[in-house]
Amino acid sequence: NAGVMQNPRHLVRRRGQEARLRCSPMKGHSHVYWYRQLPEEGLKFMVYLQKENIIDESGMPKERFSAEFPKEGPSILRIQQVVRGDSAAYFCASSPRRRSTTEAFFGQGTRLTVV
Amino acid sequence: AQSVTQLGSHVSVSEGALVLLRCNYSSSVPPYLFWYVQYPNQGLQLLLKYTSAATLVKGINGFEAEFKKSETSFHLTKPSAHMSDAAEYFCAVSDDWGGTASKLTFGTGTRLQVTL
Numbered sequence: 001n002a003g004v005m006q007n008p009r010h011l012v013r014r015r016g017q018e019a020r021l022r023c024s025p026m027k028g029h030s031h032v033y034w035y036r037q038l039p040e041e042g043l044k045f046m047v048y049l050q051k052e053n054i055i056d057e058s059g060m061p062k063e064r065f066s067a068e069f070p071k072e073g074p075s076i077l078r079i080q081q082v083v084r085g086d087s088a089a090y091f092c093a094s095s096p097r098r099r100s101t102t103e104a105f106f107g108q109g110t111r112l113t114v115v
Numbered sequence: 116a117q118s119v120t121q122l123g124s125h126v127s128v129s130e131g132a133l134v135l136l137r138c139n140y141s142s143s144v145p146p147y148l149f150w151y152v153q154y155p156n157q158g159l160q161l162l163l164k165y166t167s168a169a170t171l172v173k174g175i176n177g178f179e180a181e182f183k184k185s186e187t188s189f190h191l192t193k194p195s196a197h198m199s200d201a202a203e204y205f206c207a208v209s210d211d212w213g214g215t216a217s218k219l220t221f222g223t224g225t226r227l228q229v230t231l
Contacts, residue, residue: 004158033218042205042221043159056218091158104219106151106158 004029004094005074005105012113019079019086021110031105032075034067037089038092049075082114117142117208121222129230134178134193136225138206141187147209148189149219150180154202160202165189176200201229 003025013019025032030051035043048056049069060067064082072108079086089111093104121135130205140146147166151159163174170182180191189206207219 006158010229035219035221042223043207043219045218045220048218093159103161106160108156108158111156 004092004105006090006092006107006110008110009108010111010113012115014115015083016081018066019082019112021077021079021090021092021112022074023076023077023092023094023107025092026096029094029096029105031095032069032094033095034075034077035091035093036110038093039088041058043091046077079112082112084114087112087114117146117220119206119208119220119222120149121204121206121225123225125226125228126225127228127230128196130198131195134184134191134196134200134208134227136191136204136221136227138180138191139187139191140208142205142208148180148182149207149209150174150189150191151205151207151221152180152202153205153224159205162191196227196229198229198231203227 004026011019032049034046036046037043045059047060047067051069052071059067064080066078089109091106091109093106095104118141120139128134145167145221149164150162152162153159163172163180165172165182173179178193180189182189203224205224206222209219
């Protein structure tokens, strides 16, 4: 059973470009979470999605950031018009059930660098 | 709101020495608590979790943690450090009560260095 797959592992974008980060959850997992890790900081929750639904986006910046988890295909975190402050590691996690006693499995992350 | 405080951003121990990484939490409801390890350029791997069963929780790689409600703590320990334990360790608390399962609030992390 493959783990949570994120791609690309590294992404370089110029200021003003768009960044698209992909996350394929573990097989059988329908809950996806995105976290952002700024340099020298812990992970910060961004958004929680189930298939075709955004459940909790309380950690998402109000502008330029969006996320989706379509019925088919990976979850996508999209950042429009990137700025230097968006440079960070973005981690995706998935879990099979709603209850929080269930472990969330993390991907290896996408490291976004904005130049 | 929930929060986690990890005391000491860097901890250095000698190989074979006791490892103690501190974590204190704040939660208005009974918490679910987790310790994750992150190796360089890797994702997070679960070490152990507390889910209101036994207060002493054993995890992988010889780590364990004890939930102490009176001290609002969940410190991570290992009796004898190994070079391979060098990594970043994150304590996290989960909020299940608002319906947002597995939304984790992380501490800022403790980088463990193991020396010969």
